[in-house]
Amino acid sequence: MARARGRRFRFHRRKLCAVAAYVAILLIALSFFTLIYLSRKGFDGGREHVSPQEDQSGLIPDQELWDAPFSLGLHTCIKPTARYKGARKSDRYITVRSNGGLNQMRTGIADMVAVAHIMNATLVIPQLDRRSFWNDTSTFSDIFDETHFIEALKGDVRVARELPKELESVPHARKHFSSWASTGYYEEMTRLWHEYQVIHVAKSDSRLANNDLPLDIQRLRCRAMYNALRFSPPIEILAKKLIERLRSREGRYIALHLRYEKDMLSFTGCTYGLTEVESKELTILREKTNHWKVKKINSTVQRLGGNCPLTPKEVGIFLRALGYPPSTLIYIAAGEIYGGTAQLSMLSSCFPNLVFKETLATKEELEGFTTHASQTAAIDYIISVESNVFVSSYSGNMARAVEGHRRFLGYRRTITPDRKGLVEVFDRLESGNLREGSSLSDIVRQMHDDRQGAPRKRRGPLPGVKGKARSRTEESFYENPYPECICGPKEAF
Incomplete structure (x- = not known):
């Protein structure tokens, strides 16, 4: 009888231990899922409790932010072929x-x-x-x-x-x-x-x-x-000095072509985020500029079509979503930003480490250049080509030329924002349907997976477009000189 009671006791004890083990596992699992939920709330739903300087850069490998895309063994090839006939004497x-x-x-x-x-x-x-x-x-x-x-x-x-x-x-x-x-x-x-x-x-x-x-x-x-077309020695010398100063600060930098300037905003008719007085000023400038043929422009239609430069605020959101930390050194390659400090503050609140050639160079070094826009643009061009990362807020002549040059030099990381797609994202943020955090970062990074300057052949005309208009829709030769001036690993230089 005693042995029977002992067996029943040991059986009940094992049963109690098993139940306790199951309960412990359930508690651990519940704690684990609660932690995940709270973490996601911290990034998404609870963003209002997070400093605007905070970002997800720690989750993204460093090389995905800074390294050049894999070039697949491509190299420049600009030597003439055996059939080429060089310069001939001419009196014409x-x-x-x-x-x-x-x-x-x-x-x-x-x-x-x-x-x-x-x-x-x-x-x-x-x-x-x-x-x-x-x-x-x-x-x-x-x-x-x-x-x-x-x-x-x-x-x-x-x-x-x-x-x-x-x-x-x-x-x-x-x-x-x-x-x-x-x-x-x-x-x-x-x-x-x-x-x-x-x-x-x-x-x-x-x-x-x-x-x-x-x-x-x-x-x-x-x-x-x-x-x-090498730049003049004074331009080359000063640009190289400024590049050395940038490198000495952080070792690497983003060159941002912030095309938020008076002429571009007036030409495109983009007034989103501007005051009524500023919008009127841009309209007057467009109407008075004879060689700008289009005078009446619907700013809302332009923006929704992706035809407007990103605002400084939008650029800040964009770069933060890509994963760049607030400490990132950003060189602003641009002329005078329309709206001045008020507009730039929306970018500097996200990335306070902004520099311009005017803050990087001495007054004496810039003397002689400041009244010549093309010469100061040349300085910006050199610094942009040599940057670790180049980002353009608008696909104008400089952005296309810098992108092509960086492709030619070995496919340096060049990020081209999908402005039309980003407008939808920014409007969702504005309406409260989306918040900054991991969800936004996932959307923006996925949207730009193939817009980082990796090798690809030049795009042809849009389908269905005929006649001379076809050429207008082609990608510029100087934006992407592949395949004629860039060869594969087995092709001759």
Whole structure:
């Protein structure tokens, strides 16, 4: 009897131990899931209790923020092919008036180098645009190394510093060459040499097609753009000094082309986030600028279509969502920001470590540059090309040129915001349907997985677009010179 009671006791004890074990497991599991829930609430639902400087950068590997995308063994290849015919002696001349800002002029000049080669003409050093928004009086040699330009191209095209005196008074053929033209078009234009010895080109921008040109012409455009058009020594020297100062602060930096400037906002008709007085000022500027053909613009439609520059506030949200910490050093590559300190404060509240060339350089170092917008833009350009990460708030001429140059130099990390997609995200934040935190970060990072500057071939025209309008929808050759100027691992340099 005693042994039976002992067996029953041991059985009940084992049963109680098993129940206790099950209860303990349930409590541990409940605690675990509670912890996860509270953590997610801390990032998402409870964001109002978190400092606006806080971010999720610790969750993202450092290389995903800073390293260059994998280049797949691609390398530059700009040497002429065996079929290429170099510069030939010619008593025919092309003079050019380059139009637009710095990078519009640069791409136009590179195009005109190729045009002079096709037409077997001597290219006279181009005249730069002095009538643009900035009214810059800089000459070619103020911005570019003129001697280097001539020497670098001597195997491709003859370049003269000026038109020979005896040809200054002879009749010139004044031409507005067709936009996005083929080599066949310029071969046909050689008929002008039967009547004229000098052709003057009134505009240089977009004179050649992006695609379907001979390989040697495309590579010549790259040699002109990336080798021959070197900036003048004073610009190069100061830019390199500023890069060294940036590197000495944090070791690495983001160059942000913050295209939130008066001319761009007026041109695009984008007034979101501005006061009524500011909006009216931009409208008046647009109406008074003769060469801006579109006068009436619906700002809301522009923004929803992704046609507006990101505001400084939006840029701050964007970079924080990507995972960049508040301590990130950001160089602002831009002119005067419209709205000044009031607009910039919305970015600096997220990223207080902002610097400009005016704060990085001394007053004496900038003296001589400050009244020449194209020269200061050249300084911004060099610093942007050499940055660890380049981000543009708008896909204008500089953004496209910097992106193409960084691709050419080895696919340095270049982030191109999906402005149309981001507008929807920002509006959800504004309405309270989305909060900053891990959910926002997931959305933004996924949206930009393929917008980090990784290798890809240049995009062609949009489907369904016909005629000359097709060329307008193509990706610019200078934005992405692959495949003509960038080769695979088994291809020749």
